[in-house]
């Protein structure tokens with residue numbers, strides 16, 4: 553089993569942290585090699601190679617490599633409890649470890665196919681932690697007025713959700729003035745300026761990749777179990793749910809268990825889901 557460890561890492565010197573990031577990347581790679589994940593990575597870079605060989609268009613070398621990696625709780629417990637501990641304590645660092653590990657695997661696959669390495673911004677490796685059971689120590693309870701740093705869980709009733717919104721993951725640009733330069737942008741759709749002639753670039757519209765997301769409002773189950781309690785205000789927890797993070801249907805009034813983490817950027821201070829399942 554794994555334990556929830558809330559110990560502070562503030563005292564750890566930077567050098568040790570860098571080492572541990574490298575160590576974690578190795579743990580992710582080891583786990584990928586022991587499970588079906590390596591095949592998924594190779595399948596995605598294989599499709600990239602096949603697509604380019606077929607079209608021979610240079611812009612296809614800037615195409616995205618998109619994949620979803622499910623880290624199964626049971627497999628983690630059995631094969632790499634240490635990695636599971638990392639995910640629980642440092643999900644953001646784990647996300648970086650996944651990114652760099654997958655990038656390394658893709659690079660060597662492309663090298664074997666005699667292609668140049670892609671830009672890391674072309675890689676979109678979405679991870680999920682699947683099958684994590686309800687874990688009391690991870691529950692985010694707003695009455696504590698404190699956020700757990702690391703992985704957190706919210707269980708409750710879906711009270712509302714927003715319409716689907718679109719997130720741009722990657723857009724690809726070219727210079728129309730004959731410079732033959734290309735650029736990749738992640739997240740923005742504003743035309744970048746050409747690094748050669750400083751003119752605004754044009755987009756390959758068909759190569760833009762996006763993902764949808766919704767914001768969910770989750771009420772604690774107790775809000776529904778004792779609806780007539782007075783003098784008590786139930787505040788929903790807001791969660792951002794991207795399309796890759798769930799497979800089931802979203803129904804108002806149904807109960808869900810969400811695993812996620814606080815990404816804590818200035819604009820989005822809500823829990824980012826890395827998996828949602830109905831309970």
Ligand SMILES: [Zn+2]
Pocket residue numbers: 727728729730731732733746747748749750751
């Ligand atoms: Zn130009």
